Amino acid sequence: METATRAYPPGEHPDQKPPIGQSGVLYWMHKNLFSSPFNVILTLLTAYFLYLLLPPLFGWLMIDSVFVADSRDHCRELGSGACWGFIGKRLGQFTYGFYPHDERWRVVLCFALFVAACVPILWDGAPNRKKWLYFAAAFPFIAFWLLIGGNGSIAAYGILFALVVVPVVYFSPIDDADGADTGGLTYVLLAVWAFLLIGLQNIFFSTDVDIGIGGLGNVMRTLITLLLIGLTMVPLFHRGMAGKLRRQWATGFFALAALWHFVGGTNFGFSSDHLLTIVDTDQFGGFMLTMVIGVTGIVVSLPLGILLALGRQSDLHIIRWVCTGFIEFIRGVPLIALLFVASTMLNYFLPPGSNFDLLLRVLIMVVLFSAAYLAEVVRGGLQAIPKGQTEAADAMGLRYWQSMRLIVLPQALKISIPGIVNTFIGLFKDTTLVVIIGLLDPLGIGRASLSDTKWQGLSTEVYVFIAIFFFICCFSMSRYSIYLENKLHTGHRED
Amino acid sequence: MNDKTELAAQLAVSDQQMIRIQQMHKWYGQFHVLKDINLTVNAGERIVVCGPSGSGKSTLIRCINRLEEHQKGEIWVDGTELTSDLKQIEQIRREVGMVFQHFNLFPHLTVLENCTLAPIWVRKMPKAEAEQVARKYLERVKIPEQADKYPGQLSGGQQQRVAIARSLCMNPKIMLFDEPTSALDPEMIKEVLDVMVELARDGMTMICVTHEMGFAKTVANRVIFMDEGEIIEQNEPEEFFNNPQSPRTQEFLSQILLH
Ligand SMILES: Nc1ncnc2c1ncn2[C@@H]1O[C@H](COP(=O)(O)OP(=O)(O)OP(=O)(O)O)[C@@H](O)[C@H]1O
Ligand SMILES: [Mg+2]
Numbered sequence: 001m002e003t004a005t006r007a008y009p010p011g012e013h014p015d016q017k018p019p020i021g022q023s024g025v026l027y028w029m030h031k032n033l034f035s036s037p038f039n040v041i042l043t044l045l046t047a048y049f050l051y052l053l054l055p056p057l058f059g060w061l062m063i064d065s066v067f068v069a070d071s072r073d074h075c076r077e078l079g080s081g082a083c084w085g086f087i088g089k090r091l092g093q094f095t096y097g098f099y100p101h102d103e104r105w106r107v108v109l110c111f112a113l114f115v116a117a118c119v120p121i122l123w124d125g126a127p128n129r130k131k132w133l134y135f136a137a138a139f140p141f142i143a144f145w146l147l148i149g150g151n152g153s154i155a156a157y158g159i160l161f162a163l164v165v166v167p168v169v170y171f172s173p174i175d176d177a178d179g180a181d182t183g184g185l186t187y188v189l190l191a192v193w194a195f196l197l198i199g200l201q202n203i204f205f206s207t208d209v210d211i212g213i214g215g216l217g218n219v220m221r222t223l224i225t226l227l228l229i230g231l232t233m234v235p236l237f238h239r240g241m242a243g244k245l246r247r248q249w250a251t252g253f254f255a256l257a258a259l260w261h262f263v264g265g266t267n268f269g270f271s272s273d274h275l276l277t278i279v280d281t282d283q284f285g286g287f288m289l290t291m292v293i294g295v296t297g298i299v300v301s302l303p304l305g306i307l308l309a310l311g312r313q314s315d316l317h318i319i320r321w322v323c324t325g326f327i328e329f330i331r332g333v334p335l336i337a338l339l340f341v342a343s344t345m346l347n348y349f350l351p352p353g354s355n356f357d358l359l360l361r362v363l364i365m366v367v368l369f370s371a372a373y374l375a376e377v378v379r380g381g382l383q384a385i386p387k388g389q390t391e392a393a394d395a396m397g398l399r400y401w402q403s404m405r406l407i408v409l410p411q412a413l414k415i416s417i418p419g420i421v422n423t424f425i426g427l428f429k430d431t432t433l434v435v436i437i438g439l440l441d442p443l444g445i446g447r448a449s450l451s452d453t454k455w456q457g458l459s460t461e462v463y464v465f466i467a468i469f470f471f472i473c474c475f476s477m478s479r480y481s482i483y484l485e486n487k488l489h490t491g492h493r494e495d
Numbered sequence: 496m497n498d499k500t501e502l503a504a505q506l507a508v509s510d511q512q513m514i515r516i517q518q519m520h521k522w523y524g525q526f527h528v529l530k531d532i533n534l535t536v537n538a539g540e541r542i543v544v545c546g547p548s549g550s551g552k553s554t555l556i557r558c559i560n561r562l563e564e565h566q567k568g569e570i571w572v573d574g575t576e577l578t579s580d581l582k583q584i585e586q587i588r589r590e591v592g593m594v595f596q597h598f599n600l601f602p603h604l605t606v607l608e609n610c611t612l613a614p615i616w617v618r619k620m621p622k623a624e625a626e627q628v629a630r631k632y633l634e635r636v637k638i639p640e641q642a643d644k645y646p647g648q649l650s651g652g653q654q655q656r657v658a659i660a661r662s663l664c665m666n667p668k669i670m671l672f673d674e675p676t677s678a679l680d681p682e683m684i685k686e687v688l689d690v691m692v693e694l695a696r697d698g699m700t701m702i703c704v705t706h707e708m709g710f711a712k713t714v715a716n717r718v719i720f721m722d723e724g725e726i727i728e729q730n731e732p733e734e735f736f737n738n739p740q741s742p743r744t745q746e747f748l749s750q751i752l753l754h
Contacts, residue, residue: 392599395560396613396665397588406612410603490603490645 061464071454086455087465093449094465097285097440103149103277107288110146113139114295122480124487137162140299147284147292149276157258160229168235168250221260228257281359285440287469292359293431293441294473297366298424304367305374306413310404312379323375330372335430338365343437362434370427377419381412414488421481425474442466508716511538512571513669513700514559519568521554528554529565530724536702538668541695543711543732544704546721547747552704555721556671559702560591573668589617592662596674598654600646606633606657607642610664618665625664632660636690652683656690663694670694672703706751712736720744 008014033043064081067088075083087094096104117139120132141158148154232253235246284292311323330338342361385408393403413420435444446462449455514536521529528551536542544552557563558570561577561584570577572587601609610629614620620628633639636656638649646654655675662670672691676684688710695701695714705711711718711732718735720728720743728735728744739745 386597386599388595388597388599389601391562392593392595392601394562395588395591395593396662397585397617398613399585402616406616407601411601414603488603490647 072456072458082461082464083455083458084461084465086449086458086461089455090445090449093445094286094442096288097445098283099285099288100277100279100283103279106146106149106276106279110143111288111291113142113146114291134163134167137166140296145276147279148281149278152275153261156229157261160232160254160257164233164236165250165254169247225257225260228253228260232257281357282439284359286442286445289434289439289441290428290431290469293363293366293434294428296363297370297427297431300363301367301370301374301427302420304371306378306409308371308375309378309382312375313382327372327375330368331376335365335369336433336436338369339433339437341365358437359439362437362439366427366431369430370423373423373426374420377416377423378412380419381414381416382408384415385411414485417481417485417488421477425477428473428477429470442469508540509538512536513538513540513573514702515569515571516559517569517571519558519565519570521551521558521563521565521567528724529558532568532726534719534726536669536700538700539698540716541699541701541714542703542717542719543715544702544719544721545706545708545711545747545751546727550721551724552721553673556593556673556702556704559669559671560588560593562593585617589665590668591671592665592667592669593671594655594658594662594673594675596678598646598651598658598678600654600658600661602646605643605645606638606649609646609657610661613661613665628666629660629664632663633657635663635693636660637686650683651679652686655679655683655687659687659690659694669700669702672701672705674704674706676705676707708736708751720747722747 034040060081062081064079065084066075066078066081067084069075069078069083069085072083072086075085092101092104096107099107116132117136120126120129121136123129126132138159141155141162144158145152145155232250234253235241235250241249308323308327311319312327314320314323339362342365343358347356389407389411390403393407398406432441432443435441435447438444440448443466446459446466450459450462512535514534516532516534519529519532520527532555544555546552554563558565558577559572564579565577573590575583575587577583577587600606601612604612607626607629610632611620611622611625614625614628615622630639630642633642636659638653638656638660641649641653641657646657649657659675675691676687679687684707688707691701691703691710692714701714703710703715715732717729718732719726720735720739720741722743728739728741730740735744736748739748
C-alpha cells in the first residue's frame, strides 16, 4: 500500500520546485484584509477613517492651496487651502537663516559636498570608495572653512591632519618593539592637541600673538610653515621608514607646524578675512543651522559614545568611574538645562574677555548629551557579545584595541544600530530646542516670521512645513538603518 | 588497538621543554581552584587532561596562555615566563594556539577572514600571503570549499575544523584544546578528531582536555587526571587505563567507561 503512493523509489526523489504560490491582488486582499470577521471590521473602519481624513487633507495641502501670493488676504482670495505663498516668500530665510545673501552659495556648495561625502560612508559599493573616504575625512574641515570663512588655515591644517597624520599613525605597522598599541593612540592625541591649539588661537585670539619672530617677515614665516607641513608628509612618500619612526615623524612635525602657526602667526600671505568673508555663527539659522548642529552632533557623538561605552566596561577602575559618572550625570539632566548652562554659565569658567562662540558651546552640549545616550545603547550591544569572542581574540595575540576594533565593536554596533539611529533621530529633533537660548533654527525663524502683519495667522502652514522637513530627514535615517541591518546580516546567529 | 598504541609510540618526543609549570596555584576569590600544579611538557608531546567536571582542567590550560592569571608559582612557555608583562603575554600567545569548546569563531567575518585576521594583525603578514596560508590550512582540515561562507552557515563539526585551521594559521608551537568535541553531535566528533590525530602525527605539541578516551589511547603519550584542582595521577595511556593507581582515578574511569 505504502509503495503505491510513492512516485520514486526510496532515495531517488529528485529536487523539485516548490508549489506555485497563490498570488494576485484578490488573494493578497483576502489573506491580509478579510481573513476573519474581526479583520473585515477593522479594514472597513480604517477605510472609513481614511475616507474622512484624506480628501480634505489633500485638498488643503495641494488642490485648494495657493503657491504664489503677495499677502495673506491675497491668498484667501485665490484659494481656501494652505497658503504656501508665504513659505515661498520666506524660503531663503527658512533655509539659510540670516546668512549674508551674497555668501549663500557657500552653504549650497557645502551641502553639495556633504552629500558627496555621505556617499562613500553610507554606501560600501561606491566606486573608488577608498579615495572618496579620504575626501569624507577632509570634509569637516572644508565645511568649517566654507561656512565660517577666513584664510583657510584651519582647513589646511585639518586636511593635513585627516589625510596625512591620521593615516600614517593608523596604517604604520606596529613593530614588536613598540609594546602595546596605545602607542598609536598617544600619537593621535598629540596631533589632536596640536590641532586644538590652532583652533584655540582662532577662537580666543583675534589678533596674532607676536613673540618677536615677526621680524622674520611674512614670506620667511610662511616658508617655514610650508617646510614644516612638507616634512609632516614625508612618511607618506618614504615607504621604508620603520613604523614607530613614521608615527613620531608625522605627529611631531605636525605639532611643530601647529605650534609655529600658533606663536608665529603665519597666514600663508593672506589676512584672516582674505579668502572668504568671515560670517559670524549668530547669523546661522534655519534648516542650515539644524543640519550643522545635527550632523556635527551625530558625527562627533558616535565615536565619543563608543569610547564612553568601552570606558564604562574597562578593567581600570578610574576610567570606569569617570565614564559611569559622566554618563549618569548627563542622562540625569534635561538637554534644555545643559543648553542654558552652555549659554550662560560657561562664560564663568573662561578667562575674562574671551569670547567663546555660542554655537560651539551649544554643539559641545548637544554632543555630550547624545554621546551619553549612545554610550548606553552601545553598552547594551557590547554586553550581548559572548565572552568567548574576546577570549578567542586574546588567545590569538590581538591587543585590546585590535580586538575591540576588529572583533567586538563590529558585532556590538551591528546589534545596536536600531538604538543608535533612534538616538540620532532624537538628537536631530532636539536641535529645535536651541530656539530657547536664542538661536534661530527653523522653529525660531517660523515664529519670527509669524509676527509679519501682512501674513498673520498662518502658523499651521509654517509648522506643517517644518514638520515635513524633519519627517523627511528622520524617516530617511530610519529607512537607512533598516537597509544597513539587512546588509550586515551574515547567516544564522552563532550561539 | 595494537596499531593505535603503536602510533603513539612512533611519534618522536624531543627533550626540549616547551612548557614548564612549577608549584603553580590559582584562586578565584577565596576559592582555591588550582593547587600546586607541576607539569613539564616537551616539544612533540601530546597530553590529554581528564577529570570530573569542575576539577580545574579548563582553568589549567587557560593559565598557559594567560586567559586566566595564576597567583603563585611559575609558568614558562617556550623559554618565556608568564608574568603580568603585556609584551611577554603577547609573545606567548603568538606561539600558543587555542581551540574552544564552543568554537568562538567570529560570526561577522567569513571563514577565510577568520583565518587571516591574526596573521595579518599580529604577525604583520601581507594579506595575499595570509590568504594563501589560510587556504592551505583549510585544505588540511578538509573544508577548502567553505572559505567564503560565514561561520553561521556551517555545521558544528565544520566550524570546529575552521577554528583549528584558524589557530594553525598563526603557525603555533603549541596547541591547546578545551573539550573540542563535547559540543558536537556524535557523527561530527570523528571528523574533528581525525584532524587532531593528523596534527599529532605532524609533531604538534598538544594539550587536550577531552573525555574521548579513544583519542587518548591513540595519540596521547601521557594522560593526566585532575580532581579538585590537583593533578592526581599522570601516566602513559596504557598504564593509565589498565592500571590506575589512585582510587579516585579508578572511580572516574569506571564511570566514564560505563557509558
Ligand atoms: N570565573 C570564575 N570565577 C569563579 N569560579 C570559577 C570561574 N571559572 C571557573 N570557576 C570554578 O572553578 C572550578 C574549575 O573550573 P573549570 O572550568 O576549570 O573546570 P573544568 O574541569 O574545566 O570543568 P568542566 O569539565 O565542567 O569544563 C569550578 O568549580 C568552577 O566553578
Ligand atoms: Mg572546562
